[in-house]
Amino acid sequence: MTEFTLYTADNAPEAAKPLLANSVAAFGMLPNLHAVMAEAPTLLEGYQVLHELFQKTSFNAEELTVVWQSINVEHNCHYCVPAHSGIAEAMKVDQSIVDALVNKTALANPKLEALRETTLAMVRERGVISDAQIETFFAAGYGKQQLLEIILGLSQKVMSNYTNHLANTPVDNAFKKYVK
Numbered sequence: 001m002t003e004f005t006l007y008t009a010d011n012a013p014e015a016a017k018p019l020l021a022n023s024v025a026a027f028g029m030l031p032n033l034h035a036v037m038a039e040a041p042t043l044l045e046g047y048q049v050l051h052e053l054f055q056k057t058s059f060n061a062e063e064l065t066v067v068w069q070s071i072n073v074e075h076n077c078h079y080c081v082p083a084h085s086g087i088a089e090a091m092k093v094d095q096s097i098v099d100a101l102v103n104k105t106a107l108a109n110p111k112l113e114a115l116r117e118t119t120l121a122m123v124r125e126r127g128v129i130s131d132a133q134i135e136t137f138f139a140a141g142y143g144k145q146q147l148l149e150i151i152l153g154l155s156q157k158v159m160s161n162y163t164n165h166l167a168n169t170p171v172d173n174a175f176k177k178y179v180k
Helices: 014-027 032-037 041-055 061-074 080-090 095-102 110-124 131-139 144-167 173-178
Strands: none
Touching (some): 032 041, 061 080, 110 131
């Protein structure tokens, strides 16, 4: 198995050092995912930009969590599932939502369930989803903007989930209590 380095501000490539500083400023720590991504500073920068942009979408904290965790769970990401469980808690997302997402069970809120199902369809069908799925999504109260915003969240999660698969990124101590 290929081993990846967990970079720090001291040993990271020069182009990654300010990006790692941004990570520490944003999270109060250097997430191991970011420490691995520092190997390719453009990947880390792209991930940070997509993360920031996804948080600026029309989705609220619950909806962001539904998109992130639906993808993380579908991709079986050993790192991002517990990390986003912790992030959801910090964002004050109801624990029942996080539990349902992690356990792959339907969400009690029909609108959030439509978001989960549409996100999963986007992942599973590589964006080629049925008109019926889109109509269900729209009937739940979402529109074209949100349909496209799922793609932004998916893009961000592909970057992190695939990095974690390749690097077998160790889960940060802050998120270990969320490992199931």
